[in-house]
Amino acid sequence: MTTEDAQFTVGQTTFCQGENVTHALFRIEPGIPCRDAREQSSELMGYVRELTIIGLTEDRPMMIWAAHYLSAMAKALMDDAELGMAQ
Structure with missing residues (x-):
């Protein structure tokens, strides 16, 4: 793929x-x-998965909050990439 096609x-x-x-x-x-x-x-979503499992199995709510923030960041990245691909 060339730069023009990216x-x-x-x-x-x-x-x-x-x-x-x-x-x-x-x-x-x-x-x-x-x-x-x-x-x-x-x-990022891989990290979200790991943090969620740790948070749930070890009763560590801070891990769930970390996963929440990381998942929002991952979604923002994906949404903006989708906008770029739609152009």
Whole structure:
């Protein structure tokens, strides 16, 4: 695949948390190759899975919260990659 054929993130997706969702904690940067963004999202979801299992089996709620935040980050990456691929 050449650079001209590659698809890139658009930088429109934000991650907001808490009651006041008008202030984004972060935004996906534009120009990340969508393939890389999707691979990173998959990596994060692997960590989410592990943290969830630890949190549930060892009664460690902080691990569940960590998984919650990581899954939101992974979703933002995936959503922005999808926007880039749709262009």
